[in-house]
Amino acid sequence: MWKKPTFIIDTDKVVQNIDLMLRKADENNTILRPHFKTHQSAKIGKLFRERGISNIAVSSVSMARFFASDGWKDITIAFPLNLCEIDEMNELGSTITLNLLVESTYSIKFLADHIAFHAGIFIKIDTGYHRTGIDAKNLKDMEAILLLIESSEHLHFKGFLVHAGHTYQARSTNEVRDIGTSSIAQLQTLKSMFADDYPQLITSFGDTPSCSIMEDLSGIDELRPGNFVYYDVMQMHIGSCNADQIAVAVACPVVAIHKDRNEMVVYGGAVHLSKEYLPNEDGSKNYGLMVRLHDNGWSEPIQGANVSSLSQEHGIVRIPDSHINKFKPGDVIGILPVHSCLTANLLKEDMYFL
Amino acid sequence: MWKKPTFIIDTDKVVQNIDLMLRKADENNTILRPHFKTHQSAKIGKLFRERGISNIAVSSVSMARFFASDGWKDITIAFPLNLCEIDEMNELGSTITLNLLVESTYSIKFLADHIAFHAGIFIKIDTGYHRTGIDAKNLKDMEAILLLIESSEHLHFKGFLVHAGHTYQARSTNEVRDIGTSSIAQLQTLKSMFADDYPQLITSFGDTPSCSIMEDLSGIDELRPGNFVYYDVMQMHIGSCNADQIAVAVACPVVAIHKDRNEMVVYGGAVHLSKEYLPNEDGSKNYGLMVRLHDNGWSEPIQGANVSSLSQEHGIVRIPDSHINKFKPGDVIGILPVHSCLTANLLKEDMYFL
Numbered sequence: 001m002w003k004k005p006t007f008i009i010d011t012d013k014v015v016q017n018i019d020l021m022l023r024k025a026d027e028n029n030t031i032l033r034p035h036f037k038t039h040q041s042a043k044i045g046k047l048f049r050e051r052g053i054s055n056i057a058v059s060s061v062s063m064a065r066f067f068a069s070d071g072w073k074d075i076t077i078a079f080p081l082n083l084c085e086i087d088e089m090n091e092l093g094s095t096i097t098l099n100l101l102v103e104s105t106y107s108i109k110f111l112a113d114h115i116a117f118h119a120g121i122f123i124k125i126d127t128g129y130h131r132t133g134i135d136a137k138n139l140k141d142m143e144a145i146l147l148l149i150e151s152s153e154h155l156h157f158k159g160f161l162v163h164a165g166h167t168y169q170a171r172s173t174n175e176v177r178d179i180g181t182s183s184i185a186q187l188q189t190l191k192s193m194f195a196d197d198y199p200q201l202i203t204s205f206g207d208t209p210s211c212s213i214m215e216d217l218s219g220i221d222e223l224r225p226g227n228f229v230y231y232d233v234m235q236m237h238i239g240s241c242n243a244d245q246i247a248v249a250v251a252c253p254v255v256a257i258h259k260d261r262n263e264m265v266v267y268g269g270a271v272h273l274s275k276e277y278l279p280n281e282d283g284s285k286n287y288g289l290m291v292r293l294h295d296n297g298w299s300e301p302i303q304g305a306n307v308s309s310l311s312q313e314h315g316i317v318r319i320p321d322s323h324i325n326k327f328k329p330g331d332v333i334g335i336l337p338v339h340s341c342l343t344a345n346l347l348k349e350d351m352y353f354l
Numbered sequence: 355m356w357k358k359p360t361f362i363i364d365t366d367k368v369v370q371n372i373d374l375m376l377r378k379a380d381e382n383n384t385i386l387r388p389h390f391k392t393h394q395s396a397k398i399g400k401l402f403r404e405r406g407i408s409n410i411a412v413s414s415v416s417m418a419r420f421f422a423s424d425g426w427k428d429i430t431i432a433f434p435l436n437l438c439e440i441d442e443m444n445e446l447g448s449t450i451t452l453n454l455l456v457e458s459t460y461s462i463k464f465l466a467d468h469i470a471f472h473a474g475i476f477i478k479i480d481t482g483y484h485r486t487g488i489d490a491k492n493l494k495d496m497e498a499i500l501l502l503i504e505s506s507e508h509l510h511f512k513g514f515l516v517h518a519g520h521t522y523q524a525r526s527t528n529e530v531r532d533i534g535t536s537s538i539a540q541l542q543t544l545k546s547m548f549a550d551d552y553p554q555l556i557t558s559f560g561d562t563p564s565c566s567i568m569e570d571l572s573g574i575d576e577l578r579p580g581n582f583v584y585y586d587v588m589q590m591h592i593g594s595c596n597a598d599q600i601a602v603a604v605a606c607p608v609v610a611i612h613k614d615r616n617e618m619v620v621y622g623g624a625v626h627l628s629k630e631y632l633p634n635e636d637g638s639k640n641y642g643l644m645v646r647l648h649d650n651g652w653s654e655p656i657q658g659a660n661v662s663s664l665s666q667e668h669g670i671v672r673i674p675d676s677h678i679n680k681f682k683p684g685d686v687i688g689i690l691p692v693h694s695c696l697t698a699n700l701l702k703e704d705m706y707f708l
Contacts, residue, residue, distance in 0.1 A: 003438040004416065037666055059667045060621070062358065079667060080609035082621050083684035084357040103610055107683050131668060132610050132619050165665070255434035256457055256486050265486050267414070267436050271699045275629040311519070312391055312695050313413045313433060314485060329461050330437035341666050345625045346700075 002251035002293075002332050005272040007347035010297050010354045013247035014044065014229055018051055021211065021228050028217040033057050035078065035206065035226025038341045040348060042070045044229060057206075057224045061085040061092070068096050075099070076204075078161065078224060080124065080132050081107045086114045093117030099158055103133050105144045112152040120158035121149055122204060125190065127183035129166040136186040139193070146194075159202035159221070160190050167209035173239040180210035180217075188219050212240035232340035233289055237278055249291055249298050249334035250343060251352075252315060259324050268335060269313040274342035284308055288335040290317055297354060298334045307335055356605035356647075356686050359626040361701035364651055364708045367601035368398065368583055372405055375565065375582050382571040387411050389432065389560065389580025392695045394702060396424045398583060411560075411578045415439040415446070422450050429453070430558075432515065432578060434478065434486050435461045440468045447471030453512055457487050459498045466506040474512035475503055476558060479544065481537035483520040490540040493547070500551075513556035513575070514544050521563035527593040534564035534571075542573050566594035586694035587643055591632055603645055603652050603688035604697060605706075606669060613678050622689060623667040628696035638662055642689040644671055651708060652688045661689055 002008075018034075025032040034048055037059040045067060048056075057078040058064050064075045065088065076099035077089075092098055099120035102108045108121070123142055126133030134141045149155045164183040170176045187203040194201055205217070206224030212235070217223060230248045231241040252268030277285040287307035291298040304320040315335070319327075327333070337343035356362075372388075379386040388402055391413040399421060402410075411432040412418050418429045419442065430453035431443075446452055453474035456462045462475070477496055480487030488495045503509045518537040524530045541557040548555055559571075560578030566589070571577060584602045585595040606622030631639040641661035645652040658674040669689070673681075681687070691697035 003442070004414070004436070060358070079621070080619055081683070082358070082607050082609050084607045084621075084686065088357070104683060107610075110684065130615065131663075131665065131670065132612075253436050253438045255436050256461075258486075261484065265434055267433070267438075270628065270630070270696055274624065275696070276624070309485075311485065312699075316485065329435070329458060330464065332438065342624055342629070345666075 002253070002352070004253065005268045005347065005350065006251040007344060007351045008249050008251055008293075008334065008354060009044075009230075009351060010247045011047070012354075013245060015047060017228055017231065017245060017247060018047060021223075021225065022051060024211070024215075024217065025223050028220070030217060030220050031055065031222045033076065033204070033222050033224050034229065035059070035224050036067060037063060038226040038229055039344055040066070041344075041351070043353065045070060045072070057226070061088045064098065065092055068092055073097060076120075076122065077101060078163070081111065083107060083110050086110075090114075090116040093119055101161060102145060105141070105148060108145050108148045108155070112148055112155060115152065115154045118154055118156060121155050122158050122161040125160045125162045125187065127162050127164055127186045128179065129164055131163075131165055133162070136190060157198055157201060159204060160187055161204040162187055163224075164205070164207050164210055167207050168234070168238065170209065170238060173213045176209045176213045176238065180214045183210070184217070184220055208235060209238050209240045227341060230340040230344065233286070233336050233338045234276070234278060243301055243336070246336050248340050248344070249293070249336055250288070250347065251293060251332050252335055254327050254329055254331045254333060256329060257324070257327060262319055262321065262324055263308075264317040264319055264324075264327060264333075266315045266317055266333060266335075267313060268315040270310045271312055272343070272346055273307065273310060273315065273335060273337055274339060274346060275310060276339035276342055278338055280306070286338065287315070288337050290319065291334040291336060293332060293334040301336060356607070356706070358607065359622045359701065359704065360605040361698060361705045362603050362605055362647070362688065362708060363398075363584075363705060364601045365401070366708075367599060369401060371582050371585065371599060371601060372401060375577075375579065376405060378565070378569075378571065379577050382574070384571060384574050385409065385576045387430065387558070387576050387578050388583065389413070389578050390421060391417060392580040392583055393698055394420070395698075395705070397707065399424060399426070411580070415442045418452065419446055422446055427451060430474075430476065431455060432517070435465065437461060437464050440464075444468075444470040447473055455515060456499060459495070459502060462499050462502045462509070466502055466509060469506065469508045472508055472510060475509050476512050476515040479514045479516050479541065481516050481518055481540045482533065483518055485517075485519055487516070490544060511552055511555065513558060514541055515558040516541055517578075518559070518561050518564055521561050522588070522592065524563065524592060527567045530563045530567045530592065534568045537564070538571070538574055562589060563592050563594045581695060584694040584698065587640070587690050587692045588630070588632060597655055597690070600690050602694050602698070603647070603690055604642070604701065605647060605686050606689055608681050608683055608685045608687060610683060611678070611681060616673055616675065616678055617662075618671040618673055618678075618681060618687075620669045620671055620687060620689075621667060622669040624664045625666055626697070626700055627661065627664060627669065627689060627691055628693060628700055629664060630693035630696055632692055634660070640692065641669070642691050644673065645688040645690060647686060647688040655690060
């Protein structure tokens with residue numbers, strides 16, 4: 001059925017994952033603006049649209065153009081403004097509602113000088129991840145940006161946006177909760193400080209671990225998780241989902257078996273799965289968990305089996321004695337990816353919907 | 355000039371790299387069958403063809419079809435036979451000379467039963483890498499495979515093939531030489547043992563570290579390196595090349611600067627560079643070296659600067675005090691990739707030839 005590495009999507013699980021997150025957004029009286037970088041798929045987008053979603057986030061101008069051409073009319077590019085693509089943003093912004101992200105006076109000045117459409121501007125706030133954004137206590141820089149926004153008739157302050165990506169380094173669900181709670185509190189403080197001048201301002205928050213693990217997300221106006229649509233082994237490891245919620249597996253043909261060292265070689269390498277890994281307890285690397293495929297889905301992960309190394313096209317699966325004799329070249333196994341966003345990006349041309 | 359992550363290829367350096375390897379093959383009286391998985395580009399293929407190359411290696415049936423459609427007539431799929439694609443191989447094998455790789459009686463039996471064209475068969479030998487192949491001392495399995503090859507009028511024994519990929523773990527050029535010398539010796543032993551029955555058999559050997567570092571490759575009939583066409587930071591680290599021979603850089607727009615922590619944020623992440631890394635001496639990770647781009651190429655790597663972490667679309671560049679003030683959002687820097695094969699695969703749609 002699958003002759004080469006193929007990204008299999010269990011549509012029922014995707015729908016369950018979307019419905020669960022939508023319910024959580026509803027319960028918290030907040031809007032879900034899903035991040036579409038994870039799937040980059042018009043077909044998955046349609047599943048969101050059918051459930052009433054009309055606002056989305058993406059992480060590049062290219063992705064914004066792709067989804068705009070697919071009919072999406074309100075898009076936030078949740079990535080620090082790329083000044084090099086001002087022409088592309090101007091073109092796109094004339095046809096849809098486009099929200100942009102800034103974190104420096106340099107970028108907002110450039111934007112004020114070059115923008116040709118009415119853009120919603122989010123100020124990117126750093127609540128502890130330290131990848132991008134203005135420190136949540138640095139009011140001076142925020143005020144300088146707001147002044148420049150005010151000076152342009154094309155720029156409109158939308159609010160404060162956070163990606164609490166440090167939840168990915170958390171060692172327990174309690175730590176995820178702590179990071180999420182702290183980030184939300186910092187956003188709420190900012191909102192209350194600026195609410196008099198900007199009564200319409202919103203707070204935008206989202207990363208899959210916080211949005212999955214925390215029940216109470218109240219006080220936030222917009223949630224922006226992305227990965228939850230598929231989940232993956234990393235999210236399972238963090239505690240965002242269980243194995244049964246992982247909605248994607250990569251079909252990989254078995255090409256060789258080395259019983260003496262408990263290894264199978266599969267056609268499925270770094271160009272299919274990506275080199276994202278999790279450390280095993282014994283110090284070895286886990287590039288994905290192994291499942292058995294059947295016509296309508298796949299099994300639970302096989303205990304003690306995982307992808308232990310990857311070359312460009314080869315994957316090495318470490319497999320216990322109890323299973324090594326069950327496979328032969330020409331069989332096709334499934335691999336649950338460590339990081340589904342990267343795997344989905346690699347296999348964009350080789351997707352299969354169950 | 356470059357608005358988003360773009361794979362820039364310095365054609366002059368590519369040609370120098372090809373010419374150097376061709377000269378080495380000539381001096382050793384061996385044939386160069388370059389591995390095209392690294393570039394997967396018809397345009398780079400043309401540079402090889404113009405220099406007299408007519409035989410190539412690839413790592414999948416899909417790649418073999420791509421290059422066959424581009425006029426290549428003699429292709430070895432240097433990857434354990436994927437039984438699932440027998441129909442595709444039968445179709446392709448009716449139009450070009452197609453050589454296949456086996457390492458088990460199970461696969462060769464299947465092939466004997468299903469093959470519809472005259473295929474050259476290499477037996478994959480393991481000289482110590484332990485990824486795939488039959489142990490070089492395991493004559494019993496080789497003989498069993500040869501017997502099955504003999505039983506089919508479509509199968510023709512071509513010889514023994516090795517990929518000494520353990521050179522990538524070598525800690526010195528001397529260690530690379532030791533691994534290469536040992537692997538070549540093992541191949542020569544096999545050749546002499548089977549030469550009476552198969553006087554036409556050839557030995558095929560190749561990995562970029564051995565082929566770059568060793569001067570004496572005599573006694574081998576065919577060399578199959580691939581990465582040397584571009585080289586990369588990993589090869590520089592191993593000692594296969596110097597920085598000046600690296601023929602590719604990824605153009606990445608600067609989107610944010612955080613002077614307080616000596617970091618720049620660039621548009622250029624795991625979906626552009628891949629998550630391949632090298633460990634720095636201080637335990638941090640190096641996902642690529644930073645260069646300054648100019649119209650005709652790029653500078654030497656900037657001392658003390660490297661990509662220190664990657665998200666899906668973000669790259670974080672650690673940059674010393676001496677350089678942090680030289681950049682602003684909207685500038686475009688270059689990143690020398692750690693593993694050019696993976697980066698080339700990710701940026702197939704965004705290539706630029708100097």
